[in-house]
Amino acid sequence: MPRASTRRLVAGRGRYVDDIPAKGEVYAAFLRSPHAHAAFEVVNISAAAAIPGVVRVLTAEDIDPVCPPWKCVLRNAPDLQSPEQRPLARRQAVFQGEPIALVVAQSRAIAEDALELIEVEWSERPAAISLEAAAMPDAVPAHENLKSNICWRFEHRSGDPDKAFADAEHVVQRRLVFARKTGVPLEPRGILASYDPSTNALTVHVSHQMPHQFQLHLAELLGMSPLDVRVICSDIGGAFGIKMHVYPEEVAVCAASRILGRPVKFIADRVESLSSDVHAREHIVEARMAVNTSGMITAIDVDDIQGLGAYSVYPRSSTAEAMSALRAVGGPYRFDNYHALLRSVLQNKVMTGQYRSVGHPVAAAITEALVEDAAAVRGEDSIVFRQRNFLPTEAMPWVSPMGARMIDLSHHACLERMLTLVDYPRLRQEIDTWRQEGRIVGLGLASFVEFTATGAEAYGRAHVPVSSLDGVMLTMEPTGEVRAQCSASEIGQGIQQGLAQIIADAVGVRADKVRVALGDTAASPHGGGAWSSRGAAITGETAWTAGRKLRNELLNVAAAMLQTTAASLDLRDGRILAADTGAERIAIGDVARTAIFHPYDLPTGTNAQMSVSHTWGRDADPFLPTNGVQASLVEIDPISGLVRPLRHWVVEDCGRIINPLLVDEQIRGGVVQGIGEALYEICRYTEDGQYGSGTLADYLLPMAADMPDIVVAHVETPYSGSQLGAKGAGEAGTCGAPAAVLNAVNDALRPFSGRIDAMPISPVDVLRALGKLPAKAGA
Amino acid sequence: MMASDEPMAEISCTVNGQPVRAHVPLRQSLVDFVRHGLGLTGSHVGCEHGVCGACHAVVDGRVVRGCLMLAVQVDGRTVTTIETDQPTAQMRALQDTFFERAALQCGFCTPGMILQASELLTRTAAPTRAEIRDALSGNYCRCTGYHAIVDAVETAAARLRDKAAA
Numbered sequence: 007m008p009r010a011s012t013r014r015l016v017a018g019r020g021r022y023v024d025d026i027p028a029k030g031e032v033y034a035a036f037l038r039s040p041h042a043h044a045a046f047e048v049v050n051i052s053a054a055a056a057i058p059g060v061v062r063v064l065t066a067e068d069i070d071p072v073c074p075p076w077k078c079v080l081r082n083a084p085d086l087q088s089p090e091q092r093p094l095a096r097r098q099a100v101f102q103g104e105p106i107a108l109v110v111a112q113s114r115a116i117a118e119d120a121l122e123l124i125e126v127e128w129s130e131r132p133a134a135i136s137l138e139a140a141a142m143p144d145a146v147p148a149h150e151n152l153k154s155n156i157c158w159r160f161e162h163r164s165g166d167p168d169k170a171f172a173d174a175e176h177v178v179q180r181r182l183v184f185a186r187k188t189g190v191p192l193e194p195r196g197i198l199a200s201y202d203p204s205t206n207a208l209t210v211h212v213s214h215q216m217p218h219q220f221q222l223h224l225a226e227l228l229g230m231s232p233l234d235v236r237v238i239c240s241d242i243g244g245a246f247g248i249k250m251h252v253y254p255e256e257v258a259v260c261a262a263s264r265i266l267g268r269p270v271k272f273i274a275d276r277v278e279s280l281s282s283d284v285h286a287r288e289h290i291v292e293a294r295m296a297v298n299t300s301g302m303i304t305a306i307d308v309d310d311i312q313g314l315g316a317y318s319v320y321p322r323s324s325t326a327e328a329m330s331a332l333r334a335v336g337g338p339y340r341f342d343n344y345h346a347l348l349r350s351v352l353q354n355k356v357m358t359g360q361y362r363s364v365g366h367p368v369a370a371a372i373t374e375a376l377v378e379d380a381a382a383v384r385g386e387d388s389i390v391f392r393q394r395n396f397l398p399t400e401a402m403p404w405v406s407p408m409g410a411r412m413i414d415l416s417h418h419a420c421l422e423r424m425l426t427l428v429d430y431p432r433l434r435q436e437i438d439t440w441r442q443e444g445r446i447v448g449l450g451l452a453s454f455v456e457f458t459a460t461g462a463e464a465y466g467r468a469h470v471p472v473s474s475l476d477g478v479m480l481t482m483e484p485t486g487e488v489r490a491q492c493s494a495s496e497i498g499q500g501i502q503q504g505l506a507q508i509i510a511d512a513v514g515v516r517a518d519k520v521r522v523a524l525g526d527t528a529a530s531p532h533g534g535g536a537w538s539s540r541g542a543a544i545t546g547e548t549a550w551t552a553g554r555k556l557r558n559e560l561l562n563v564a565a566a567m568l569q570t571t572a573a574s575l576d577l578r579d580g581r582i583l584a585a586d587t588g589a590e591r592i593a594i595g596d597v598a599r600t601a602i603f604h605p606y607d608l609p610t611g612t613n614a615q616m617s618v619s620h621t622w623g624r625d626a627d628p629f630l631p632t633n634g635v636q637a638s639l640v641e642i643d644p645i646s647g648l649v650r651p652l653r654h655w656v657v658e659d660c661g662r663i664i665n666p667l668l669v670d671e672q673i674r675g676g677v678v679q680g681i682g683e684a685l686y687e688i689c690r691y692t693e694d695g696q697y698g699s700g701t702l703a704d705y706l707l708p709m710a711a712d713m714p715d716i717v718v719a720h721v722e723t724p725y726s727g728s729q730l731g732a733k734g735a736g737e738a739g740t741c742g743a744p745a746a747v748l749n750a751v752n753d754a755l756r757p758f759s760g761r762i763d764a765m766p767i768s769p770v771d772v773l774r775a776l777g778k779l780p781a782k783a784g785a
Numbered sequence: 786m787m788a789s790d791e792p793m794a795e796i797s798c799t800v801n802g803q804p805v806r807a808h809v810p811l812r813q814s815l816v817d818f819v820r821h822g823l824g825l826t827g828s829h830v831g832c833e834h835g836v837c838g839a840c841h842a843v844v845d846g847r848v849v850r851g852c853l854m855l856a857v858q859v860d861g862r863t864v865t866t867i868e869t870d871q872p873t874a875q876m877r878a879l880q881d882t883f884f885e886r887a888a889l890q891c892g893f894c895t896p897g898m899i900l901q902a903s904e905l906l907t908r909t910a911a912p913t914r915a916e917i918r919d920a921l922s923g924n925y926c927r928c929t930g931y932h933a934i935v936d937a938v939e940t941a942a943a944r945l946r947d948k949a950a951a
């Protein structure tokens with residue numbers, strides 16, 4: 007079923023932040039540090055302030071009194087040391103692009119003119135840029151007085167990995183390098199903050215994934231009550247995890263509106279987005295896998311060095327990505343011994359943070375590269391190796407070495423389905439034929455587990471105020487239609503439509519008779535918003551129960567009206583029916599009107615509730631594991647080294663599917679982001695920390711002409727712990743695609759000498775692997 | 786109303802069928818003019834570098850990048866945006882198929898996509914999937930992965946052909 011609300015969007019009637027005007031609004035532009043690491047002093051703002059049309063020039067001197075600094079603190083990881091961060095940096099800038107001053111003017115163009123006239127004295131400092139260098143014991147510190155850039159170290163050991171490696175028949179190992187990338191929602195970050203001094207109230211329109219979380223942080227930082235802070239997230243032009251953080255620019259704009267007492271708008275331009283949105287997935291990973299004589303995986307060992315940037319991102323922490331990766335390593339397989347070591351490193355670059363499928367693509371790439379290597383040393387097809395090592399259905403529930411409860415997964419079934427889908431033996435034959443014709447073609451598979459719909463413990467135990475609960479309020483209109491207010495957020499994934507369908511089914515009305523409102527802290531109960539593919543599994547489950555409550559109320563009123571029992575009635579398609587014969591008794595609108603306008607016709611004390619609400623979050627299972635398999639067919643151009651994805655297939659098990667059309671498109675979109683991650687996307691910094699990927703001509707995104715058609719199929723294993731059985735689906739595409747593409751490229755390279763161990767896969771590396779360019783010095 | 790030294794110019798043009806006279810900053814882009822001057826916010830700003838195609842508008846019948854053209858350049862010309870109340874048959878067909886096929890998620894790229902695809906369908910009645918992909922390669926979509934968009938354009942083309950044949 008298509009999304010009703012997209013009728014507006016195809017007509018160009020969307021309302022993204024920059025489309026929302028406020029009377030008297032003025033526009034902000036930021037002066038940003040040109041250096042990766044420097045001490046500075048803003049020495050003169052008078053020339054800038056004198057430009058006609060400039061309303062005010064603000065620096066840390068102005069903002070600090072209304073907004074204190076913040077700092078990423080996780081109570082359950084007290085060793086994490088992240089420095090304080092401010093809306094505008096004060097005297098020290100620690101990454102290129104860090105905001106240091108703010109001009110508010112009658113137009114953005116005038117504000118930008120004024121930026122050029124702000125006088126700043128800079129004194130440059132050495133910078134910690136590359137991950138290898140920043141992680142060294144004698145590294146240049148990323149902040150003054152920092153003893154070490156390694157701001158968080160985590161080690162986990164279960165079973166006896168040392169013994170397992172010592173006893174192994176085969177040990178395979180890889181060093182994989184993952185370069186920074188970013189989410190690039192097509193709508194950049196933006197905010198319109200309107201402070202009303204007469205009531206001390208702040209109304210904020212912002213392109214953000216979780217209005218309630220943002221409301222709480224703003225209230226705390228600005229010393230206000232959340233009752234006086236209203237956050238509205240209208241149409242969001244893509245988010246992908248990039249818009250779930252507290253960024254200095256957004257807070258500075260709210261502070262500026264407070265200082266000026268008028269609406270201030272800031273819309274990041276693309277250069278600002280690419281250089282100040284969180285980046286993600288900068289890792290250097292050394293990984294090993296031990297395999298015994300029967301070809302069973304006995305142990306995995308992972309040593310991950312993760313780049314954090316200048317701060318651990320507020321409030322959820324950049325380290326969440328690596329922790330998520332370490333949890334997901336080896337996901338589909340049964341193995342008992344695991345050692346994981348993580349070092350998270352501060353650098354003079356923008357923060358890294360949660361980006362679609364947080365950490366999982368790294369885990370899947372590591373695991374599935376090792377699986378290929380292990381199968382190769384055993385001289386068997388990696389499919390056989392996978393099938394032997396998959397966690398079998400009958401062994402579930404099973405607790406993984408990282409403590410994740412594996413339930414309701416379908417590894418064998420998904421792989422079977424995939425083999426049929428790609429017609430495996432025939433495709434292998436075809437590939438052989440192509441290779442004989444001189445084409446460089448490869449097929450890669452990747453099985454994966456993705457943890458979705460995160461529960462309360464993940465952030466609760468860290469004392470980070472992130473809701474994993476949702477609230478749903480339903481109101482019966484006198485027309486028999488249902489109005490819903492929910493704490494989920496619509497970021498393009500289609501949850502608004504999904505919820506309408508769930509509520510419609512639960513109540514017994516048509517989906518077009520349900521209107522779902524989202525994204526406004528003044529209109530919906532507190533709840534989680536959009537992250538961790540939680541919509542169907544958590545908000546959906548909440549909405550189902552709320553819908554059942556409303557249905558019961560309606561049936562009770564109908565029973566009173568018809569002088570029968572609620573149990574003898576049914577409610578379908580907006581009509582009250584006799585449960586046994588299906589004969590229509592009365593329309594739902596008549597029931598609603600009686601309850602609302604003619605309650606005196608009902609027995610005394612009926613007090614029918616025509617609005618109901620429900621709040622829910624899972625008690626069990628801190629995460630909902632999902633699984634799938636992806637396959638990628640690629641061809642390499644021998645002259646340029648460019649990799650072209652020819653076909654891509656996905657078999658996904660995300661539990662019960664509410665809206666197949668929308669789920670499939672989420673998966674396809676995710677796959678293409680994953681292909682981008684594997685082949686094109688990279689945030690480059692020079693050695694001295696100058697950012698080099700600031701335009702879409704430098705930061706390459708997948709384009710229509712380069713992308714393949716994507717076949718999507720499903721295995722449905724409902725989550726056994728809920729009524730609906732839904733799990734997360736929105737990030738699965740991104741989870742497995744990079745691993746599948748990497749394996750496909752290495753499959754294509756198998757007849758040649760080299761191998762690729764870095765993402766994105768650069769044409770130069772491919773040419774080296776083909777033997778067409780000399781190997782890297784030292785390699 | 787701008788209290789500044791901003792150099793300005795008078796322009797007159799036709800926008801979505803209506804005559805428009807406006808006083809615009811010399812440096813203002815076409816997309817900023819239609820968005821902020823005229824309140825037509827269906828053309829979006831995704832890069833301001835001529836790369837993403839979110840800012841598309843139609844000037845004298847040709848799709849242009851609104852971020853690369855100045856408002857003063859449309860003086861005396863005819864501008865159409867996605868909001869027009871007289872969409873072409875191609876636009877209407879595409880709006881239907883994009884909706885039905887879920888060929889949009891966040892919708893930020895969609896107006897530009899529809900204008901670009903509509904130009905393709907005006908030129909080519911039966912484009913192949915590869916031709917559709919080529920024609921849309923100057924329009925970035927970060928959400929859909931393009932597959933559904935290609936489907937939607939294919940279906941719209943088929944419907945228009947059916948209609949023409951009827």
Ligand code: FES
Pocket residue numbers: 829830831832833834835836837838839840841850851852853
């Ligand atoms: S905004 Fe014009 S092409 Fe991107």
Ligand code: FES
Pocket residue numbers: 192243244498888889890891892893894895925926927928929
């Ligand atoms: S639908 Fe979001 S960018 Fe295309």
